[in-house]
Amino acid sequence: MRSVLPSLGRRGGFGRRAVVALSVNGLSSMGNLMVSVTIARGESLARLGQFALAFSIYVLAVGLVRTAITETVLAGRVESAARTAVDGARRACVVAVGIGALAAVVGMLLGSPYLAIIGLALPGLVIYDYVKAISLGVGVTKVALAQEALWTGCVAAAVVTALWAPVAPVLVFASWAGAGASIGLAAALRQRYDVLPGWGLDRHQTHVAATFGAQFLVTNGAAQLALTGLASAAGMAVVGAVGAARTVFGPVALLVTTLSSLIVPYLARRRPTTTRARIRTAGPVAVLIFGLALPLVLAVCLLPDGLGRAVLGENWSAARPLLPLLAVEALLAPVALVAFAGHRVQAASTRALLIGGVLGPVRIAVIVVGGVLFGASGAAGALAVLAVLSAGSWWLSYLSLDRGGTRVALDRRTGLSR
Incomplete structure (x- = not known):
């Protein structure tokens, strides 16, 4: 072998x-x-x-x-x-x-x-x-x-x-x-x-891994917890309607999955350390992602009813009204991914955990309340609002990493901060 x-x-x-x-x-x-x-x-x-x-x-x-x-x-x-x-x-x-x-x-x-x-x-x-x-x-x-x-x-x-x-x-x-x-x-x-x-891993490496893991859990983990809370408070059918609508955004999910394994190595080779350098390096990547996602999202939103029913069957009627709202999430999620990857390369684990710790509880509350008050449309609208908030937070943080005198020393062997 x-x-x-x-x-x-x-x-x-x-x-x-x-x-x-x-x-x-x-x-x-x-x-x-x-x-x-x-x-x-x-x-x-x-x-x-x-x-x-x-x-x-x-x-x-x-x-x-x-x-x-x-x-x-x-x-x-x-x-x-x-x-x-x-x-x-x-x-x-x-x-x-x-x-x-x-x-x-x-x-x-x-x-x-x-x-x-x-x-x-x-x-x-x-x-x-x-x-x-x-x-x-x-x-x-x-x-x-x-x-x-x-x-x-x-x-x-x-x-x-x-x-x-x-x-x-x-x-x-x-x-x-x-x-x-x-x-x-x-x-x-x-x-x-x-x-x-x-x-x-030694204690320091475990701390860095645990911090980034905790950040992921309080953001994406909060998203899964929000689904569980939504199912309990608004019913499994609401979760099913949102899930059905997300199914037809599969081509956009392809972009996110593809780029998640490529952006980190790309930024790691350049390691921009100033705001201007980050804009020059990460900015074009974000623009490219948005430009690639936009026609896919528009095609999904304009999907004919006949094709929609062929894909989702009888569940199309519940998913169709949610597409414009979920389109916002589909467009901004990969853009936010670029800024988060920048935090990972700079080993800014504490900053990432702080952002996740703030956004996580907000995500749970907004999605559950939206679903309880307005059903599947309320949950989808909450996801759209949260997508805007998340993308803005990650990019503002990434571009300001050096303003407070932040200096990230990287271990030559592992790439982890010291």
Whole structure:
């Protein structure tokens, strides 16, 4: 078997990696969209809400590992990328096993097969994303392309089978989760990543990872908690309607997923340290993202009713009015991602935690109150307001990092602040 060690530490050109990443995440979005559409067409709004919660836990776990662990490798120095990538896989397993066990137990207690399935598959799914992100950012890109093509093929086979046979939507979801977990573990073992759970960071490195992880939890974790609160206070059907509307924004989600593994290495190579330098470096990236997302968002908002019903079935009528509001979130989320990536490269973990700590409780309160008072439209409107607030906060903070005399010293070996 080929070792991952010789494969890392040789960063290719940003343009070439961007093309491969777009292809890889295009396949990923295609597979996720096929599963989402199958479930959206075959389940009631209440069961669709269960799926939305389960999928949000998957997104939460993957995002937490990316923020606290994977991006440490991507933001580090070239010469240490191979060793930190292998060690990082063990830390990813620790997080995935913990969240997965909790989700599986809760799913069994509540009688939700979607939660139970995602809990059992989560360790393999998180390792899958870790290997893919490292391969796209600093490793051999064809590894990510091969594993994504295989997973998408497995998902397509499950979806086609469901079209011709009476297969329950939850079984299609189980096929998606099981195939992804199996491929992730196989790819990690083939590349000789260490997949036995373990930590291995010193106190300072643990503090930096925990701070960025906490920041992610109080923002994105708050978003998942808001969904749970919304389901409890306004009903699972409201969550299902929002989830159905978000399904048709899959092409925009492709951009976010693609760029999340490319922006950090791009900014890490330049490491702008002044406001002017950050505007010159990160500004064009944000403008490019917005320009790419805008036509996709407009196309979704103008989707004909016939095509909408073909994608979402009877749930289209509940999702259609929410599209203009969710379009604001779809446009601004990737723009905010650029500024957050800048905080990660500058190792401004305390500042990031502070912003997340302020935005998190606001997110929960606004979404739940909006959903209770105005139903799905209120929840979607709250998401639009929060998207504006989040993008503005992250960019104002990123551009002002040096004004208070902030100086970030980076460890030459790991890229972490000292």
